[in-house]
Amino acid sequence: MTAFRSLSVAMFKGFFRERVALFFTFLMPLMFLVIFGLIFGSSSSNKTKIDVVGDGPVLTALNNTGIVDFQHVDSFDKAIAAVKNGDVPAAISVQGNKIELRYAASDRVQAGTVQAVISSVVDHVNLAASGKPPAVTLDSQQVEDSSLTAIQFLTPGILSWGLATSAIFGSALTLVNWRKKQVLRRIRLSPVSTGTVISSRLLVTIGTTVLQAILFIAVAMTPVFGLQLAGQWWLALPLLIIGSLSFFSIGVLVGSIAKSEEAATGITNVIVLPMAFLSGTFFPLQNAPQWLQTVSEVLPLRHLNDGMVDVLVRGKGVEALVTPTAVLLAFTVVVAFAASRFFSWEDS
Amino acid sequence: MSKGSTIVADGLRKRYGDLWAVDGVSFTVGEGEFFGILGPNGAGKTTTLEIIEGLRKPDEGSVRLFGENPWPRNPKLLPRIGVQLQASSFFEKLTAREQLETFASLYGVSTATAVDMLELVGLSDKANTRENKLSGGQRQRLSIACALAHDPDIVFLDEPTAALDPQARRNLWDVLRAIKARGKTIVYTTHYLDEAEILCDRTAIMDKGKILAMDAPATLVRGLDAPTHVLIERGVLALEEARAIAGVEEAGDDGVSLRLSTRKPAMVLSTLAERGALEGLQVRGATLEDVFLELTGREYRA
Numbered sequence: 001m002t003a004f005r006s007l008s009v010a011m012f013k014g015f016f017r018e019r020v021a022l023f024f025t026f027l028m029p030l031m032f033l034v035i036f037g038l039i040f041g042s043s044s045s046n047k048t049k050i051d052v053v054g055d056g057p058v059l060t061a062l063n064n065t066g067i068v069d070f071q072h073v074d075s076f077d078k079a080i081a082a083v084k085n086g087d088v089p090a091a092i093s094v095q096g097n098k099i100e101l102r103y104a105a106s107d108r109v110q111a112g113t114v115q116a117v118i119s120s121v122v123d124h125v126n127l128a129a130s131g132k133p134p135a136v137t138l139d140s141q142q143v144e145d146s147s148l149t150a151i152q153f154l155t156p157g158i159l160s161w162g163l164a165t166s167a168i169f170g171s172a173l174t175l176v177n178w179r180k181k182q183v184l185r186r187i188r189l190s191p192v193s194t195g196t197v198i199s200s201r202l203l204v205t206i207g208t209t210v211l212q213a214i215l216f217i218a219v220a221m222t223p224v225f226g227l228q229l230a231g232q233w234w235l236a237l238p239l240l241i242i243g244s245l246s247f248f249s250i251g252v253l254v255g256s257i258a259k260s261e262e263a264a265t266g267i268t269n270v271i272v273l274p275m276a277f278l279s280g281t282f283f284p285l286q287n288a289p290q291w292l293q294t295v296s297e298v299l300p301l302r303h304l305n306d307g308m309v310d311v312l313v314r315g316k317g318v319e320a321l322v323t324p325t326a327v328l329l330a331f332t333v334v335v336a337f338a339a340s341r342f343f344s345w346e347d348s
Numbered sequence: 349m350s351k352g353s354t355i356v357a358d359g360l361r362k363r364y365g366d367l368w369a370v371d372g373v374s375f376t377v378g379e380g381e382f383f384g385i386l387g388p389n390g391a392g393k394t395t396t397l398e399i400i401e402g403l404r405k406p407d408e409g410s411v412r413l414f415g416e417n418p419w420p421r422n423p424k425l426l427p428r429i430g431v432q433l434q435a436s437s438f439f440e441k442l443t444a445r446e447q448l449e450t451f452a453s454l455y456g457v458s459t460a461t462a463v464d465m466l467e468l469v470g471l472s473d474k475a476n477t478r479e480n481k482l483s484g485g486q487r488q489r490l491s492i493a494c495a496l497a498h499d500p501d502i503v504f505l506d507e508p509t510a511a512l513d514p515q516a517r518r519n520l521w522d523v524l525r526a527i528k529a530r531g532k533t534i535v536y537t538t539h540y541l542d543e544a545e546i547l548c549d550r551t552a553i554m555d556k557g558k559i560l561a562m563d564a565p566a567t568l569v570r571g572l573d574a575p576t577h578v579l580i581e582r583g584v585l586a587l588e589e590a591r592a593i594a595g596v597e598e599a600g601d602d603g604v605s606l607r608l609s610t611r612k613p614a615m616v617l618s619t620l621a622e623r624g625a626l627e628g629l630q631v632r633g634a635t636l637e638d639v640f641l642e643l644t645g646r647e648y649r650a
């Protein structure tokens with residue numbers, strides 16, 4: 001057996017015989033899928049709830065938009081009190097042709113939505129009553145595949161986060177553990193080159209990443225979750241591999257700086273969690289300030305995430321991989337250089 | 349610097365901060381020799397060994413290992429040396445056999461030798477046991493087997509018997525003798541004086557970074573003009589009588605036995621025999637412990 005192969009095998013076994021590592025690599029992302037699926041998945045939760053008094057064609061039309069959810073109450077005063085309390089963003093009263101809307105300015109986004117929706121419905125009803133043909137017609141349709149549900153966006157994000165976490169942890173822990181237990185010194189006393197040690201760890205990282213992705217996507221595709229892959233989903237494979245290069249380089253950097261497993265775990269968390277939020281892994285970034293979005297442009301997770309959404313669910317082709325690939329590779333080079341500055345074969 | 353010299357170390361010095369961990373160490377080791385570096389903790393044994401292995405750079409002095417300089421890392425030398433570091437270094441979660449096979453493959457040698465080494469150190473029945481499930485003695489033996497996995501010409505063993513119970517230590521001595529029987533040069537460190545005396549062809553006594561004496565253990569002891577201790581059962585002879593025996597320099601009663609110190613043991617023993625006072629006889633010659641005391645003026649403490 002060559003040194004490269006046997007080192008890879010040793011690292012692979014070391015990893016797969018560690019229950020905690022298996023948990024973090026394979027089960028944790030699935031747990032997140034379940035949790036986030038529950039939070040975002042239920043359809044009613046993205047409708048706006050408003051209090052309603054009375055009845056009429058306007059309310060029927062409003063109900064048909066599918067944007068608001070009605071909660072009938074007996075008196076408008078009660079409803080207004082609920083708005084003041086912040087229980088609902090708005091209340092509406094319909095008495096014949098008189099429609100009254102009260103909203104809480106404290107929740108501007110919701111209030112804005114409710115106002116816009118209601119005034120458009122009112123206008124529509126007015127127009128229909130006048131019997132005139134509309135001067136301008138609007139044809140609106142969503143651009144995504146009509147099957148697009150929460151799971152379609154959640155899967156690439158959580159998967160990217162899971163891959164980043166395990167790739168960084170895995171490679172950092174091997175380095176720290178092998179340095180602490182003097183295995184690195186011992187390897188240094190054999191005719192094996194640094195390149196062989198590093199590349200065998202990289203192979204293990206890529207292998208783990210691919211396995212993790214296959215398992216995760218397979219579970220997400222079961223009817224329970226109902227993920228549907230876009231046509232060129234297999235483009236995710238090269239993207240995953242390039243992504244794992246960047247996370248591996250971060251892992252080597254962490255493993256070079258940290259002196260203990262605990263320190264490596266801490267540093268990894270400090271890197272991965274903020275990176276995950278800044279990369280829009282769990283929540284979309286549209287509402288974040290511009291400078292935060294700019295910062296996120298240099299993060300590898302951001303680009304892995306974007307690329308994965310593009311090829312796994314948006315049905316984009318190979319052109320969607322160009323920017324992520326370029327950024328991920330550049331990132332890898334920079335971080336790998338830093339890691340090589342800090343790397344050492346032994347403590348102190 | 350005879351032709352058969354495997355190691356030639358000359359004037360090695362290594363400093364950590366204000367402390368000279370190794371302070372002018374010179375010695376040679378011949379091919380096939382079992383060379384021991386003996387000394388208390390902090391004497392500088394590990395540092396000396398690591399300089400010779402090429403893991404550390406000496407601040408001063410030079411090393412030749414098979415005629416080559418081990419520093420900076422010299423890939424030509426590496427296949428010829430086997431190293432057991434002071435703290436055992438194992439791949440996490442691998443079994444005994446997997447450890448050996450992995451180490452063997454680092455040198456590109458067949459794993460057959462590796463399995464053979466498992467036999468040599470008496471761990472064949474533990475081949476499929478994970479490293480962390482082995483006892484202290486078994487770990488040390490595995491660690492030695494790993495140092496031998498690529499069949500090197502010289503092995504460096506750093507305190508292989510430290511922290512072992514007496515039985516495990518004795519088992520390990522057999523392993524070390526078996527390695528010597530295979531014609532390997534062995535350089536090993538220990539803080540057990542008795543062990544060095546039993547195992548080594550030659551031993552260097554080290555303290556505070558310096559070699560105080562270096563020779564075959566028996567020669568070191570003989571060269572020491574130390575008294576022999578003759579012990580007999582208490583009550584067989586009165587203390588005053590014992591003191592009066594010709595040749596006895598000192599006599600004492602430790603509550604269990606009478607202890608007579610003499611430089612003429614033959615004379616004292618024959619007198620004791622004549623008087624029929626040999627009950628519970630024990631004769632203790634000088635040991636390396638006495639040598640250490642003589643050299644440093646203080647009691648040996650590992």
Ligand SMILES: Nc1ncnc2c1ncn2[C@@H]1O[C@H](COP(=O)(O)OP(=O)(O)O)[C@@H](O)[C@H]1O
Nearest residue numbers: 348364369387388389390391392393394395396
């Ligand atoms: N890396 C190091 N940094 C600082 N001091 C060290 C280092 N290694 C050893 N020393 C010091 O050098 C001295 C000799 O250490 P060592 O060679 O390990 O002795 P031994 O192996 O005989 O116990 C000790 O006082 C030790 O504290």
Ligand SMILES: [Mg+2]
Nearest residue numbers: 393394434507
């Ligand atoms: Mg030591």
